[in-house]
Amino acid sequence: MSTVDPQRRVLSGMRPSGRLHLGHYHGVLKNWVKLQHEYECFFCIVDWHALTTDYDDVGNIAQHVSDMAVDWLAAGVSPSSANMFIQSQVPEHAELHLLLSMICPLSWLERVPSYKEQQDQLHHKDLGTYGFLGYPLLQAADILLYRAGLVPVGSDQLPHIEFAREVARRFNHLYGREPGFEAKAEAAILRLGKKTAKLYNSLRKAFQEQGDTEALDTARALLKEVQSITLGDKERLFGYLEGGGKVLLPEPHALLSEAPKMAGLDGGKMATSHFKGGNSNAIFLRDTPAEVEDKLRRMPTDPARVHRDDPGEPSRCPVWQLHEVYSDEPTLHWVQQGCRSAGIGCIDCKGPLIEAVQAELKPLQLRALDYQDSPEVVRNILAEGAERARDEARETLIDVRAALGLNYR
Template sequence: MFADRVLSGMRPTGSLHLGHYHGVLKNWLTLQQKYECLFFVADWHALTTHYDAPEIIEQNTWNMVIDWLAAGVDPSQATLFIQSKVPAHAELYLLLSMITPLGWLERVPTYKDQQEKLTEKDLSTYGFLGYPLLQSADILIYRANLVPVGEDQAPHLEFTREISRRFNHIFGKEPGFEEKASQAIKKLGSKKSRLYRELRNRYQEHGDENALAEARSLLEEQQSLNTGDRERLFGYLEGGGRIILSEPETLLTKASKMPGLDGQKMSKSYGNTIGLREDADSVRKKIRTMPTDPARIRRSDPGDPAKCPVWQFHLLYSPDEVRDWVQQGCTTAGIGCLECKQPVIESILAEQAPILERARMYEEDPALMRNIVADGCEKANRLAEETMRDVREALGLSYL
């Protein structure tokens, strides 16, 4: 329906680590080459679980944006902004709450999961219950049609699609819709008008999905249509009303293969992380003190790489010849554990080097980073307002 637009965000709840780099940021670097991308700091979302520690959010926000830029997120290719600096997120969240059944929020899988995991926090709050709807508002406000998520977040996207469909069903039947759609068809020109009607008939009478796809492509190519007419013709095509909020599609991302220092998934909650911008001496110390195969009590004891957390790092960082050297040396006790760890240390430090170099510029002159964010917030506000004009009109709130 719209040009491909990607939206993704991260909560500013602490320093980023290499798990974030391999699990999220490297994917962002690929996406920014292919699509229009909007990446945002989800500071309101941070408050849903960290409302008792708001003092950490501002500094975490600026540090995280530096991490993004240092990792290679390019402000000339992607828009970087802060959620709370675009008030329309909250306005759409409020308006969507008027039509959102309570049961829809309670059945989101992560609602009960997070309550069970974060038992030290009181999460029996309206904000925590409603955070999936705020996520939906984040997406729908920009009419983002592609959202990169892992499998565990896929239910949130389905929830957003349901909200979009419900909103369009309730509010898309504007007065005089048929007449307005007919007038919009004429703006296509005689040849394309005939083609649009033919494709619409083929889809509605015979369920021809190819005709539907062809008609959508036809509408996407039309530069002469304004946003309202385009939305009407998409809705008219499928036999409904005006499509005000578009349904996003899931861009499933692969689970991060970044292991933690103890062999579990790298996570702050496990205390097993290496920071994205951690200093070299600290990285060396952490890797050198990593646990290894328990069978290797003495240097002369053979081991099994599959039972050693260090091997997981070799799978991520080392070329085949180094892995072969590790396999041979470990199983025959030909190398010691410190020798095995040295290539991992070198690879991680090499990966961090350009990140640290890019970060230095923003650390020394924070105004550079703040100006990037200010420009991003301005663009995000402009895009959000385009959607809100249509939303307010549909709800009868577009007062003079």
Template sequence: MFANRILSGMRPTGSLHLGHYHGVIKNWVELQSSHDCYFMVADWHALTTNYDNVSIIEKSIWDMVIDWLAAGVDPDKATVFLQSKVPQHAELHLALSMVTPLSWLERVPTYKDQIEKLSTKDLGTYGFLGYPLLQAADILVYKAGLVPVGEDQVPHIELTREVARRFNNLFGREANFDELAQAAAKKIGKQGKQFMQQRTAYLQDGNAEALQAAREILAASQNLGVADRERLAGWLENKGKTILPEPEAKLTAASRMPGLDGQKMSKSYGNTITMREAPEQVSKKVKAMPTDPARVRRTDAGNPEKCPVWQLHQVYSDHDTREWVKQGCTSAGIGCLDCKQPVIEGVLREQQPMFERAEQYLTHPDRVKEIVFEGCRRAEQVAKETMTDVRAAMGLGF
């Protein structure tokens, strides 16, 4: 498993807004400096709910990639690629569909939730039922160790872990597995004997400390290749070779970006500011925001806690500005338009470097395609290696 490798993605279904930036992309920009990051344009996933409106997908792909780059995603640090241009995603999805119980997909919490929320769409398709399995394939084809998600997405990672576990249990034991594992243990050197003693203590007595000690010996060994390391990891717990490692959820800090009406910013609520919204539009939208209904007249005192604009001050204003707003609102010392101006300035200040970075790609669109083409090439190299192991394990390696 590549413990430091991260896989994350977004569906191209329209313009990205500041909720996407604060909720996802800002985190990506931080992670790319410390992790091996793969950021995926999930265009096949877009078809699960937008199969009847595909015209939006292609334009959204390139707009979205430019938004990522404008926000600070660095193609020299992270791999940016299109899901549909790496066919191994679909191949692994098909392979996993052969062994994944139908009931596992039907119990995913977001399945029924989305059907209820999108009741106007016909989602009685295999593609929609199977999209969590395609997500699992997206992660497992890169043997990603970490997947950054919010609390609501943890069940998807747990499904991915269960699918990987079932696959490994079904296909992970090679014909001469025990002999290969014992030969690999000898490669550890002086620690090999201790590794085997700890393994015995764990398997015979269920000694959890012995299991941990054996794992530490394995982790510290410098003399093992990937295949031998995976064999020993499986042999240690009397399992087979780990072909598809189980990923961990990397919980991201809850970031509820407020929209123009005080609800969570979302396209479905029509309360968004896009990442590259024109300054005059930003100003117009913020000035039109509803405020505390108690402030009917300029001279009426208000309560910031009841005002959607106050929520945006929590994101864009410093302590002194917030204190000025609180004092001015509760005493009617400032008007609502006065209160909104620092928010407008804060949004425009955040967007300015995005516009500057985006300009180089808008004037040279071929550069965006070069970045994605190179990202697809790098992603496919990794995905091919995984599928070689998967095909061999399933008897298709001839």
């Protein structure tokens, strides 16, 4: 039986689709660096997910994976504090995906919002494939394989977490109802001791009869502290709280991140893609100081400021969005006042921003150089991370196979 505490374990991943930029850094990586010191973290380069949309252009995947690993390390993700690995080096992801596909209704996949959205956005690609339709289930398998209770996401990813919860709930409902489950659960309650058993029963009743979610959380915390029962009995009692069976695959919860919006160089969302003219929409983490300066100087500003002495409005200017991330209060005040009064020009406005971005990227780029010059070190980090990940994944699949009757020993 698993000894994992799902609420102490985090799983997150990223598609290797190109070099990482400031949007990745502020939206994901800075949060990961913090989480790795607070939770047991598994950070996965999901190369199979890249194939769901780019199956016809695989020539750069290996380089993208290598670049991503270097960028993660340079940003401060530490192999001594977190498990970094490549999805395809842990084949258990594919096995759990296959097994879960047997119980996942087709309609669940078709109703995931991103299914239609991405088909519309990527209309030039043929996405009428099983792999693309099934990628939310692969994502669910990525999470459930490690019994991760927490998944750091933005609000746009909440439907995917809810989908993973539904899959886990269905699996537990189908296979957690072992013969004589209720009798075994009631016997386990007696082994809690008189005082703890009474408290457990009252909390269970409060949740099941009144929907008291605080009582459910209290009961779960109570069970985590109990040392007098076996792990098997503990899993039964976790499931019995909600009226179900044994919790074989814990339901994950979203860990919402409050990342700042990172404007792209065209005023839209910063992305790896390109905008009109073939220029990049992003400032990449390993752009040189000269490249950073050139990109920001060419960045469009408030369209109302046609001439130097035209007053502007910062809220209409994409450069202002970057100032909100990088600038201190005095600088923000200077920008607002100077822009609205036409006291400063757009080139003046961009000066302190250029310096701030260059200063933030400098230490990261120095660390990146060390890893770029030592590719074997990066490969070893990923290989060791994959071995640790496989150890955890194998434990989950032992229970999953047994639940499905695939235990032939």
